[in-house]
Amino acid sequence: MAYKHFADAVDATLNFNSATDRFIYMEICHRADRRGIVRMPQSEIAGITLLSPRTIAQSFSNLERIKLLSRIGHGRYQLIPLDQNPETTTLTEKLRAWIHNRDEDAIKDGTLNILAHEMDSLPDFVKKGIKKGMLKFESKGKVIIAIGETEDFTTYSIHL
Numbered sequence: 001m002a003y004k005h006f007a008d009a010v011d012a013t014l015n016f017n018s019a020t021d022r023f024i025y026m027e028i029c030h031r032a033d034r035r036g037i038v039r040m041p042q043s044e045i046a047g048i049t050l051l052s053p054r055t056i057a058q059s060f061s062n063l064e065r066i067k068l069l070s071r072i073g074h075g076r077y078q079l080i081p082l083d084q085n086p087e088t089t090t091l092t093e094k095l096r097a098w099i100h101n102r103d104e105d106a107i108k109d110g111t112l113n114i115l116a117h118e119m120d121s122l123p124d125f126v127k128k129g130i131k132k133g134m135l136k137f138e139s140k141g142k143v144i145i146a147i148g149e150t151e152d153f154t155t156y157s158i159h160l
Helices: 002-011 019-031 042-049 053-065 091-102 116-121 124-131
Strands: 037-039 069-073 076-079 111-115 135-146 149-158
Touching: 002 019, 019 042, 019 053, 019 076, 042 053, 053 069, 091 124, 111 116, 111 135, 116 149, 124 135
Parallel strands: none
Antiparallel strands: 037 076, 069 076, 111 149, 135 149
16 A cells, blocks of 8 residues: 555646645655554654654644544554545646646647557546546557657547
């Protein structure tokens, strides 16, 4: 679960109060077990991150307030899965923002072209959108990128 939590947190748009809160959240995601439980007192996290115990306590309080973490006992915390947190960005919102950043007219046109060399480096949430049918395969083709050079591309229809 630690890797899953860590990967989800990297892809998510989360509203942290500070970069320190984000750093601490990523650190505890990394150190959580497969169930998302962190068995480590705040003082130990302070020693690992080289931050003061007071900073750690304040960040944990902030993370609990925005429902990313809950205390389950002394030195034990439960990471709250992002898909169970109403304050995290939904898959549809992430896809919409990612598509808009790539091609402002894609959503209006209803199609998105992805070059072959880009397919391996797609963010996980885009791959998840393809699996869920939010981006449906439409066709394959070739585009001229230079004189005598072409590249394959795939067209997806957008269903958000």
